[in-house]
Amino acid sequence: xxxxxxxxxxxxxxxxxxxxxxxxxxxxxxxxxxxxxxxxxxxxxxxxxxxxxxxxxxxxxxxxxxxxxxxxxxxxxxxxxxxxxxxxxxxxxxxxxxxxxxxxxxxxxxxxxxxxxxxxxxxxxxxxxxxxxxxxxxxxxxxxxxxxxxxxxxxxxxxxxxxxxxxxxxxxxxxxxxxxxxxxxxxxxxxxxxxxxxxxxxxxxxxxxxxxxxxxxxxxxxxxxxxxxxxxxxxxxxxxxxxxxxxxxxxxxxxxxxxxxxxxxxxxxxxxxxxxxxxxxxxxxxxxxxxxxxxxxxxxxxxxxxxxxxxxxxxxxxxxxxxxxxxxxxxxxxxxxxxxxx
Numbered sequence: 001x002x003x004x005x006x007x008x009x010x011x012x013x014x015x016x017x018x019x020x021x022x023x024x025x026x027x028x029x030x031x032x033x034x035x036x037x038x039x040x041x042x043x044x045x046x047x048x049x050x051x052x053x054x055x056x057x058x059x060x061x062x063x064x065x066x067x068x069x070x071x072x073x074x075x076x077x078x079x080x081x082x083x084x085x086x087x088x089x090x091x092x093x094x095x096x097x098x099x100x101x102x103x104x105x106x107x108x109x110x111x112x113x114x115x116x117x118x119x120x121x122x123x124x125x126x127x128x129x130x131x132x133x134x135x136x137x138x139x140x141x142x143x144x145x146x147x148x149x150x151x152x153x154x155x156x157x158x159x160x161x162x163x164x165x166x167x168x169x170x171x172x173x174x175x176x177x178x179x180x181x182x183x184x185x186x187x188x189x190x191x192x193x194x195x196x197x198x199x200x201x202x203x204x205x206x207x208x209x210x211x212x213x214x215x216x217x218x219x220x221x222x223x224x225x226x227x228x229x230x231x232x233x234x235x236x237x238x239x240x241x242x243x244x245x246x247x248x249x250x251x252x253x254x255x256x257x258x259x260x261x262x263x264x265x266x267x268x269x270x271x272x273x274x275x276x277x278x279x280x281x282x283x284x285x286x287x288x289x290x291x292x293x294x295x296x297x298x299x300x301x302x303x304x305x306x307x308x309x310x311x312x313x314x315x316x317x318x319x320x321x322x323x324x325x326x327x328x329x330x331x332x333x334x335x336x337x338x339x340x341x342x
Contacts, residue, residue, distance in 0.1 A: 049336050051155030056107065056337075058114035059328035066155040068340070070164045071106045073154065076342045088342045099342050107337075111330055112321070113167040119324045120174050127169060135165045178320055179313040186305040193300035194257045194269050195293040197241050199234065201227040202249040203286035213249075227280045227287035234277055240291040249286070254293075256300045265290060 049055075049065050056063045079087050079102075088099040120126070127135070139161045146156055203215040203223050215223060230247055237243045244253045257269050264283040272278060272292035281288050 049339050053336055054333060056110065056330065056332040058111050058330050059118050061114040061118060063110055063114065064160070065336070065340075066157065066160040067163060068106065068110070069154045069156065070160060071109060072103075072340065072342065075102055075106065085342075102342065103337060103340075107332060111325075113171050115321070115325050115328050116171045116174050117167055118328060120170050123174070123177070125170070125174055125177055127166060127173065131169055131173070132166075135162060135169055138165055175313070175317055179316050182309065182312045182316055184309050186308050188296075188301060190259065191301050191304040191308060192258065192270075193297045193304050194272070194295055195297040195300065196255050196257055196269055196272075197244055197253050197291040197293060198250075198255060199230060199240075199244040199248045199253070199289045199291075200250045200285065201230070201287040205285045207249040208251040224280070224282075224287055227289065231277065231280055231289050234289060234291070240277070244289075244291070256297060258304055270295075 051064065051066050053065045054062050055065055055068045088097065088102070090098040092098055092101050139158055142161050142165075143151065143156070143158065150156065201223050202213050203220050204213065206212055234240060234243055241253060257266065259266065259270075262269075265278075265281055265288060268278045268281055269290055269292070272290060272295060274292055274295055276292050278288075278290040281290065
C-alpha cells in the first residue's frame with residue numbers, strides 16, 4: 001500500500017506533481033551523500049544544519065529540516081532508482097543543475113501545501129476520524145520502510161511523517177471541496193473518442209526511420225498516387241492493421257481521436273462507420289488513410305470525460321489558489337538550503 005496519497009497534479013500550481021507515491025523499497029538505499037547534512041549541532045559559523053532548523057516559513061507555518069528531508073529523500077529515491085545518482089549533477093542550463101531545479105520544486109511543493117493547510121483553517125476544513133486513522137496507519141507503514149539508522153540520521157520521526165501526510169491529505173480534501181461547483185455533466189458528444197488505425201504517406205516531416213522528408217510538388221504528386229494505390233489495396237485486405245504497419249511511413253498506426261485533437265482529419269474520422277475506410281486525406285504532413293475500429297470507444301470516452309472534469313477543476317482551483325497565495329509570505333533560508341544535497 002502506498003503510504004503517501006497521490007495528490008492530484010492540478011493541486012500543484014507550479015506544474016510539479018506533489019509527493020510521488022512511496023515505493024515499497026523505502027528511502028534508505030540511496031542515501032550515500034547525506035550523512036553530513038544531518039549533524040545534531042547547528043554550527044552557525046559553517047552553516048551546517050540541525051534537525052529542527054527552520055528551512056522555510058510559509059505564513060505562520062514553519063518547515064524544519066526533518067520535514068524537508070521527507071520530500072528530498074523521496075525524490076532522491078525515485079530518481080536514483082531509475083536513473084542513478086549522477087542525475088543530480090546534470091547541468092539543466094547555464095546556472096542550474098538538476099539538483100538545483102529539484103530543490104526549487106520541493107520549495108514549491110511545500111509552499112503550496114502550507115498555503116492550502118492555512119486556508120483550510122480559514123475555511124474550517126478538517127480531517128475526520130477515518131482520515132486521521134488512515135494517516136496513522138500509513139505513518140507506521142512508512143517507518144517500516146526506513147531503517148532505524150536512517151531514521152536517526154535524518155531525524156525522521158512519527159510526528160514529522162504524520163505532518164507531511166496530513167498536509168497531503170488535507171490538500172486533497174481542500175481541493176475536492178473547493179472545486180465542488182464544477183459542472184461534471186459531460187455529454188457523450190463533447191467527450192466522444194473514435195478508435196482508428198492510420199496509414200501515412202509522408203511528404204513533410206520525419207518518417208519512422210528518422211529520415212526528414214520535404215517533397216517538392218512533383219514528388220508530392222507521386223506520393224499522392226502512391227497513397228491512392230495503397231487505398232485500392234487496403235480495400236481488398238482483411239487486416240488493415242498489418243497492411244498499415246507494412247506500408248505506412250510512420251510508426252504510429254493506432255490512435256484515439258477526440259474533438260479538437262486533429263482538425264485536419266476530424267470531420268472524416270467522425271463520419272466513418274465501424275470497419276470502413278476513409279478516402280485519401282491530405283494533411284500538412286502528407287496523405288493519410290483512416291480505418292475505423294470503433295466509432296464510439298466507451299472506455300476512452302469515459303476517460304476523456306474524467307480528463308475534462310479534471311481540467312475544469314484545475315482551472316477553478318488555480319484561480320482560488322492564486323488569490324490565497326497572496327495572503328502568505330514565503331521565507332526560505334537559502335544559506336541552509338544550499339548546504340543540503342541529494
